[in-house]
Amino acid sequence: MLISVLPLLLLLLLTLPLNGWTSRPPRVYLSYRDLMESRSARSFTFGFNTSDYRILLLDQDQDRMYVGSRDYLLSLDLGNINREPLIIHWPAPLNRHKECLMAGKGRADECYNYLRLIQPLNRTHLYACGTGAYQPQCALIYRGWRSEDYVFRIVSGSIESGKGRSPYDPKQENMATIIDGVLYAGVQVDYMGTDSALFRTMGNKPPIRTEQYDSRWLNEPLFVGSLVVSESSFKEDDKLYILFRERSLEGENGPAVLSRIARICLNDEGGLRSLVGKWTSFLKARLVCSVIGQDGVETAFDQLRDIFIQQTQDKHNPLIYGVFTTLGSVFRGSAVCVYSLADIRAVFNGPFAHKEGHGYQMTSYSGKTPFPRPGACAGGFSVPGIRSSKHFGEDVLRFVRTHPLMYSSVYPVNRRPLLLLSDATYTYTSIAVDSVPAADGEYTVLFLGTDRGTIQKVMILPRATEETEGLILEEVEVFRTSSPIKNIKISSKRHQLYVSSDVGVTQLSLHRCSGYGDSCADCCLARDPYCAWDGKACARYTPSPTRRSRRQDVKNGDPHRQCRGYNTQMDRGVTERMQIGVEGGSVFLQCDTHSPLESVTWLLQREGTQHRKEVRLPMMEGGAVLRSVQINDAGVYTCLGTENGFRRSRGKIRLNILPRDMLEKLTMLPTQIPLPLQCPPPRRQRPRPVTPQSDRN
Ligand SMILES: *[C@@H]1O[C@H](CO)[C@@H](O)[C@H](O)[C@H]1NC(C)=O
Ligand SMILES: *[C@@H]1O[C@H](CO)[C@@H](O)[C@H](O)[C@H]1NC(C)=O
Numbered sequence: 001m002l003i004s005v006l007p008l009l010l011l012l013l014l015t016l017p018l019n020g021w022t023s024r025p026p027r028v029y030l031s032y033r034d035l036m037e038s039r040s041a042r043s044f045t046f047g048f049n050t051s052d053y054r055i056l057l058l059d060q061d062q063d064r065m066y067v068g069s070r071d072y073l074l075s076l077d078l079g080n081i082n083r084e085p086l087i088i089h090w091p092a093p094l095n096r097h098k099e100c101l102m103a104g105k106g107r108a109d110e111c112y113n114y115l116r117l118i119q120p121l122n123r124t125h126l127y128a129c130g131t132g133a134y135q136p137q138c139a140l141i142y143r144g145w146r147s148e149d150y151v152f153r154i155v156s157g158s159i160e161s162g163k164g165r166s167p168y169d170p171k172q173e174n175m176a177t178i179i180d181g182v183l184y185a186g187v188q189v190d191y192m193g194t195d196s197a198l199f200r201t202m203g204n205k206p207p208i209r210t211e212q213y214d215s216r217w218l219n220e221p222l223f224v225g226s227l228v229v230s231e232s233s234f235k236e237d238d239k240l241y242i243l244f245r246e247r248s249l250e251g252e253n254g255p256a257v258l259s260r261i262a263r264i265c266l267n268d269e270g271g272l273r274s275l276v277g278k279w280t281s282f283l284k285a286r287l288v289c290s291v292i293g294q295d296g297v298e299t300a301f302d303q304l305r306d307i308f309i310q311q312t313q314d315k316h317n318p319l320i321y322g323v324f325t326t327l328g329s330v331f332r333g334s335a336v337c338v339y340s341l342a343d344i345r346a347v348f349n350g351p352f353a354h355k356e357g358h359g360y361q362m363t364s365y366s367g368k369t370p371f372p373r374p375g376a377c378a379g380g381f382s383v384p385g386i387r388s389s390k391h392f393g394e395d396v397l398r399f400v401r402t403h404p405l406m407y408s409s410v411y412p413v414n415r416r417p418l419l420l421l422s423d424a425t426y427t428y429t430s431i432a433v434d435s436v437p438a439a440d441g442e443y444t445v446l447f448l449g450t451d452r453g454t455i456q457k458v459m460i461l462p463r464a465t466e467e468t469e470g471l472i473l474e475e476v477e478v479f480r481t482s483s484p485i486k487n488i489k490i491s492s493k494r495h496q497l498y499v500s501s502d503v504g505v506t507q508l509s510l511h512r513c514s515g516y517g518d519s520c521a522d523c524c525l526a527r528d529p530y531c532a533w534d535g536k537a538c539a540r541y542t543p544s545p546t547r548r549s550r551r552q553d554v555k556n557g558d559p560h561r562q563c564r565g566y567n568t569q570m571d572r573g574v575t576e577r578m579q580i581g582v583e584g585g586s587v588f589l590q591c592d593t594h595s596p597l598e599s600v601t602w603l604l605q606r607e608g609t610q611h612r613k614e615v616r617l618p619m620m621e622g623g624a625v626l627r628s629v630q631i632n633d634a635g636v637y638t639c640l641g642t643e644n645g646f647r648r649s650r651g652k653i654r655l656n657i658l659p660r661d662m663l664e665k666l667t668m669l670p671t672q673i674p675l676p677l678q679c680p681p682p683r684r685q686r687p688r689p690v691t692p693q694s695d696r697n
Contacts, residue, residue: 026475041508068115086152092133100133114170119178129166136162175223186223236379259304265377285406289337334421334428337412432490438529449485520563591639598641
């Protein structure tokens with residue numbers, strides 16, 4: 001049974017196995033100010049009035065990043081996004097802006113040109129499109145041969161209609177990619193927004209689209225992304241896979257929205273007598289991202305929000321990472337699922353979904369499948385005899401038209417999400433993935449954008465077979481004013497992350513090692529595969545066979561093993577403080593832990609005794625409170641922080657208790673008596689460096 005709108009899910013959370021859930025808080029949380037002070041990030045500063053920034057393209061060859069916003073197209077330097085940005089101001093024509101307002105649009109600032117597509121055409125030219133105040137327009141952009149040329153302008157006379165290329169409505173998501181001079185776009189094709197299509201235009205190929213107003217093909221789709229895959233040694237087999245979500249046709253019982261993967265052959269030319277100008281190779285399948293609780297109930301994350309394509313050794317088999325959220329407002333859950341192209345292909349090679357008539361259930365089609373098998377590319381490995389889709393038989397075209405959906409669904413690798421977010425106060429919106437070589441192996445690190453304007457860096461830690469755990473290494477606020485993250489792009493070459501939202505663009509380094517603290521133990525406990533202790537500081541780790549002094553232990557995060565020689569003395573660096581309490585009053589004992597993952601225990605060596613004993617104290621934020629203290633509560637209190645089995649002292653307080661009768665004698669001098677209850681200090685966001693000690697008690 002599949003449940004989508006879920007009051008039940010809250011219950012489920014209690015019964016789900018912990019595996020995969022990021023239940024623990026981030027080890028380090030940086031506010032926007034902390035991030036800027038760390039000098040590992042830059043925010044793009046722009047003097048013009050604009051909004052809705054989107055990173056549209058990263059060009060690692062020319063070291064540029066292309067960003068679209070309201071009325072502006074930007075070309076930014078990947079090394080420093082503020083270094084001499086190249087700017088095209090491209091507003092909608094003034095009369096169009098006025099028409100748009102008169103037509104009753106514009107309440108949400110729609111009557112501007114929102115730049116939504118930029119793709120390379122060749123070495124010197126790009127192709128860009130915007131919404132043009134509800135009248136999409138496109139143009140050629142000249143960018144010169146090399147980035148040092150510093151040119152970036154619209155080729156005069158090249159502005160043309162962008163229908164079928166850019167959306168009309170700036171709130172609509174779209175997908176677009178140019179392959180060999182041909183544009184493939186997933187977009188709304190009309191002003192009213194009732195006709196969405198997967199469109200092919202430009203170049204020397206005939207325009208092709210999905211069947212119009214046929215909800216079996218597409219049903220109010222929202223396009224998320226795409227990837228080109230060469231499927232065999234035959235160029236004719238090259239396919240475009242498109243990821244999107246759409247309204248479900250399954251009626252009352254199923255979820256309202258489903259995630260999909262569709263595919264088409266790049267060399268599709270449409271049919272000759274039927275399906276003229278339509279895809280003859282369009283097929284789609286459901287993408288499932290779900291988790292099965294201990295009670296056997298399946299919880300589905302049905303809304304695909306963003307994808308990341310990770311290339312592997314085998315160019316035919318990249319991995320697709322998807323971020324999904326639940327539907328409905330009762331519970332806000334997010335999940336990351338990973339799909340292999342081999343699994344996806346198996347579904348497209350499997351049975352077709354079939355419906356006998358209205359009111360019938362979808363079944364697996366058991367009749368005779370025509371030849372060539374629908375979805376196979378003309379001239380490809382399995383259909384070498386037929387050169388063009390125009391030569392496909394009518395039986396093939398009829399079948400394709402009525403059976404675009406595969407019967408089986410695509411399940412993620414290991415049949416479970418790689419990561420689940422149970423925290424209901426925010427969701428994930430976007431993703432980038434890096435593969436990081438560390439001293440003890442290669443680790444997958446996810447950078448996840450949230451709807452609260454932060455980026456989370458999550459390391460995937462392999463557990464038992466097929467099981468993983470997500471460790472949130474850090475969470476950073478990347479904009480001055482919080483706004484949901486729209487895109488994340490990563491440049492492993494530059495070691496930078498680029499992030500956009502409605503309010504701006506920020507670049508940040510993939511690591512902030514020194515922020516974990518300035519001891520070997522802090523560096524080791526952080527378990528960040530980008531970082532290692534180099535003998536003096538927590539610094540970026542670069543794999544090298546000769547640097548044996550570098551300490552890193554991502555797998556276990558065990559300072560006892562990794563930091564021998566760096567943490568010898570028990571209480572070093574912690575100085576004893578004096579504090580006075582009044583008999584019968586309350587005392588606050590301060591204890592600053594370094595990480596939210598640290599648990600605190602207290603040791604007490606009573607006045608006149610030799611040994612420290614563990615005591616249970618009522619904890620509160622930043623320390624503990626002793627109420628109604630007695631004379632025999634005096635002594636030395638040591639606060640110990642324990643993280644991942646590693647203990648060290650975090651504070652030492654010598655508490656003296658003033659007898660009440662002595663206080664009464666001193667009433668003439670009340671101002672000289674310390675306040676019985678001191679307020680806890682404000683909680684710091686950033687850990688202060690602390691010298692580590694190992695516990696020799
Ligand atoms: C910026 O442009 C928007 C158009 O949406 C306008 O409403 C706003 O007043 C402008 N702000 C400034 C400071 O010019
Ligand atoms: C790139 O394409 C543009 C537009 O089609 C064309 O004018 C230009 O000559 C091309 N440049 C190269 C180097 O092929």
